[in-house]
Amino acid sequence: MKSVYVVADNILSPLGRTTEENFSNVSRGQSGIQLQDNKALYTQPFYAAMLQPGQLEGYWNEDSPDNYTKFEQLLILSVQTALDRTEIDITDGRTAFIVSTTKGNIELLEQHPSDAPLQEMELFHTAKKIAAYFDYKEDPIVVSNACISGLLAILTARRLILSGRYDHAVVTGADVVTQFVLSGFQSFQAVSSEPCRPFDAARKGVTLGEGAGTVILTCKEAYIPANAILVGAGAVSNDANHISGPSRTGAELSQAMVSAMKNSMVSSTDIGFVSAHGTATLYNDEMESKALQLAGLLDTPVNSLKSYYGHTLGAAGLIEAIIGMHALQQNVVIPTLGFETLGVSEPVKVSSEMMQKEMKHFLKTVSGFGGCNAAMVFSK
Amino acid sequence: MGEVSITASCVIRQHRIYRNGELLWEASQDLNLQDFLRAAYDRFSGQYPKFHKMDHLCKLGWLAAEVLLKEPLDYPPAEVGLILANKSASLDTDLRYYDTVKEFPSPALFVYTLPNIVMGEISIRHGFKGENAFFTSDHFDTELVMSYVQQLFDENAVGAALCGWVEVMNEQYEVILHLVEKEKQGLPMNAENLQINKL
DSSP states (O other), X not given: OOOOEEEEEEEEBTTBSSHHHHHHHHHTTOOOEEEEOOTTTXXXXXXXXXXXXXXXXXXXXXXXXXXXXXXXXXXXHHXXXXXXXXXXXXXXXXXXXXXXXXXXXTHHHHHSSSSOOTGGGOHHHHHHHHHHHTTOOSOOEEEOBTBTHHHHHHHHHHHHHHTTSOSEEEEEEEEOOOXXXXXXXHHTTOBOSSSOOTTBTTOXXXXXXXXXXXXXXXXXXXXXXXXXXXXXXXXXXXXXXXXXXXXXXXXXXXXXXXXXXXHTTOOGGGEEEEEOXXXXXXXXXXXXXXXXHHTTOTTSEEEOOHHHHOBOGGGHXXXXXXXXXXXXXXXXXXXXXXXXXXXXXXOOEEOOSOEEOOOSEEEEEEEETTTEEEEXXXXX | OOOEEEEEEEEEETTEEEETTEEEEEOXXXXXXXHHHHHHHHHHOOOOGGGGGSOHHHHHHHHHHHHHOSSOOOSOGGGEEEEEEESSTTHHHHHHHHHHHTTOOOHHHHTXXXXXXXXXXXXXXXXXXXXXXXXXXXXXXXXXXXXXXXXXXXXXXXXXXXXXXXXXXXTEEEXXXXXXXXXXXXXXXXXHHHHOOOO
């Protein structure tokens, strides 16, 4: 059977323009979350991990960003940085161009409330515009599956490469902090009044974030760099319980974890760490603790990166998987910033300080509205 | 490896509901979408009050699954997958939700501002716990859906799947939903049979 490897990656976030910059900041315990005073988004100050004004614009070289929205700029700059690191010609007819997002250009609705440009807000239309920037002529693929989108986009790429339809894939994802999304989470009373604290007893909910992540995958030997990360198997499940509340038992997330490990031919004891979803809502983190117990992962270190990046929605699975890959390569487990006292019913080993550890695999999990869960194994 | 076949299909377009190519029911073209959905619910279910809370996208997908699955499927819950696509994602509901933001943001509408919620509603109704994927494209990309579903069968990630197209924007809508299974009598899973243009 073919194997799929990561050729190049990028994270563009409040913590930097390159993966290296991001990984270095995360390793130093630097969070992108800050108190935001932005009246267009909310009348009161709120915590979120947002790009600084002018940060994106400063990243452009000769091209003008004027024709692109913030969402589009995030994707273009992230893909460009990743593509600069590989020889793969994405216009060769053998490359998938996959875009992951939940809300895409929804910011346009806020900028033009009375006459929103509806076509510009269609996710596929936007993805085509991004693909065209890179001279990609075929139809891109858009994955929009709530907060599992980013990881599902990587899994989709792996599956389409294994199916023989493509040899390579550009997988990119982004979301932007908007009034639309912030007001929605606030309407659920789900937004934390302090930077989020995953798995902690005093956790108060989600902190939102924005950013982009990109991975470039291939099954072709010639393009695989030394020490490349192997994209293992993954699985998706649905709770079939509630559209906005997680499973009561965690059985369905566990089902996805167990399938991902089994199909990657690893056992729970082979997993160096679990990069959990860890949104810091009461119910999500509790559900995850039950799933970890059911999947036999209570002796495995677990972290959540939400306290560095906030919840970046359609980018979360990508950004967090990429940080996980670099942690795996460097044999470190990143601590969960803001975590002090375990606040879930199962004795999960939440990573609270930087740990050196020899390991070969990690498991990335995500869950989202609509009852969806996904899990994937990454190996070296 | 067994062939994957389309074993049942449901199409909802122009206020007509078809099952396996046969017109089951037709509503007056004068009805608006909301009233059409209500009439279709009364005709094909009538016993699922949660239906009334759903947005149009979920109602359409839910109705198609109801028509498609007259008999319960004989698969373990974790083996039934849902692979859907559309053009407008949840934009139809996004606009409705954003209208509430200035006054009092509606959590009941916000939960529907993601296209995959329709798969959640179908899963809750039928107890499906398997694979999910939601794609968007400007037309029903049968090649993509076919490749993805075939791969799910090839890696034994599913025993059966519901796949298709569930689109709505304002009054414009279209649903094409298929049940696909392995080693069962049915139509070959190919672009033409997935698209169902002839109805």
